[in-house]
Amino acid sequence: MIPLSWYMALAAILFCIGVCGFLTRRNVIIMFLSIELMLNGVNLNLVALSHFMDSVRGQAFTFFIITVAAAEAAIGLGIAIALYRSRRSVHVDTINHLKG
Amino acid sequence: MFLQFFFGYCALMIIASGILAISLRNPVHSVLMVLVLFFHMAGLYLTLNAEFLAAVQIIVYAGAILVLYLFVLFLVSLREELHLDAFVPGAWLGRIIAVGLAVGLLYVIPAFTLGEKGTWSVSAIRELTHTKALGQELYSAYLLPFEIAGLILLVALIGGLVLARREEVPLPGADADPSPEHKEVAR
Numbered sequence: 273m274i275p276l277s278w279y280m281a282l283a284a285i286l287f288c289i290g291v292c293g294f295l296t297r298r299n300v301i302i303m304f305l306s307i308e309l310m311l312n313g314v315n316l317n318l319v320a321l322s323h324f325m326d327s328v329r330g331q332a333f334t335f336f337i338i339t340v341a342a343a344e345a346a347i348g349l350g351i352a353i354a355l356y357r358s359r360r361s362v363h364v365d366t367i368n369h370l371k372g
Numbered sequence: 373m374f375l376q377f378f379f380g381y382c383a384l385m386i387i388a389s390g391i392l393a394i395s396l397r398n399p400v401h402s403v404l405m406v407l408v409l410f411f412h413m414a415g416l417y418l419t420l421n422a423e424f425l426a427a428v429q430i431i432v433y434a435g436a437i438l439v440l441y442l443f444v445l446f447l448v449s450l451r452e453e454l455h456l457d458a459f460v461p462g463a464w465l466g467r468i469i470a471v472g473l474a475v476g477l478l479y480v481i482p483a484f485t486l487g488e489k490g491t492w493s494v495s496a497i498r499e500l501t502h503t504k505a506l507g508q509e510l511y512s513a514y515l516l517p518f519e520i521a522g523l524i525l526l527v528a529l530i531g532g533l534v535l536a537r538r539e540e541v542p543l544p545g546a547d548a549d550p551s552p553e554h555k556e557v558a559r
Contacts, residue, residue: 273375274375274376274379274419276486277481277482277484278379278383279416279420280481280484281478281481282383282386282387282416284474284477284478284481285387285474285478286386286387286390287473287477288470288471288473288474288477289387289390289391289394289470290390290394291469291470291473292394292466292467292469292470292471293393293394294459295459295460295465295466295467295469295470296394296463296466296467297394298455299399299455300455301399301441301444301445301448302394302399302402304441305393305394305402305403305406305441306394308406308433308437309390309393309394309406309409312409312410312413312433315413316413316416319417319420319422319425320420321486323420323421323422323494324486325486325487325488325489325490326489326490326491326492326493326494327489327490327491327492328490328492328497328505328506328509329490329509331422331424331425331506331509332506332509332510332513332514332517334425335425335428335506335510335521336514336517336521338428338429338432338433339521339524339525340521340524341437342432342436342437342525342528343524343525343527343528344528345437345440345441346440346528346529346531346532347528347531347532347535349440349441349444349532350531350532350534350535350536351535352444352448353444353447353448353535353536354535354536356448
């Protein structure tokens with residue numbers, strides 16, 4: 273039997289890895305990926321707690337967190353594409369200006 | 373004994389692939405490392421008797437979300453990455469904040485005590501199978517949040533479509549009512 277504290281320690285470490293990636297990386301997509309890591313740390317904590325407390329509540333929460341993470345990934349990556357497109361179009365504009 | 377070895381293996385792989393994911397330079401390698409991490413996370417869910425969540429983890433996270441990330445990575449060309457200014461000045465301050473947070477969290481974990489036990493013991497879940505138990509809970513106690521989750525997915529779908537839509541560029545001479553920008557260009 274694995275003690276609960278092992279799961280909680282692993283979840284805390286995973287969450288902090290996500291925090292570190294979010295604070296240190298500057299690539300937008302890797303920052304989103306770090307948020308996913310943090311959400312996974314929280315999920316692991318919830319599932320472990322619901323297992324050790326004989327309840328399904330934490331697992332229902334995990335289910336909703338996965339839903340929200342999927343929505344967040346779709347919207348965030350859509351924003352990333354829009355950002356990329358607008359920057360590239362700005363780039364093309366400057367090229368036009370240079371051509372006169 | 374086997375369970376503890378399995379947990380150790382999964383924990384080691386999760387920590388190693390997590391650190392690699394945030395430190396590798398190539399974003400595609402990062403996404404693949406996160407894929408490894410998600411598979412081992414599903415293994416840990418199996419040790420917690422949460423088979424349905426393990427399956428959802430692999431299908432939704434590894435199958436859908438990471439594929440979305442890979443598509444966007446290939447769409448946004450790798451040479452000119454999207455960069456934002458970091459939230460903290462300097463990478464080392466971010467690392468120090470993260471390590472401090474980890475030390476603080478690990479320090480307070482032994483003080484945690486479990487609350488009172490619920491009604492879904494392991495044997496009860498095994499008797500009913502995990503999917504059925506979770507479904508019963510979702511459709512009775514969490515019916516309204518479940519509907520809201522569906523609404524959130526709908527909002528994400530529409531939002532993704534609106535965000536990814538290409539701006540309409542009127543073809544020269546093709547439409548009778550050119551937009552103001554088009555007139556500007558024509559002049």
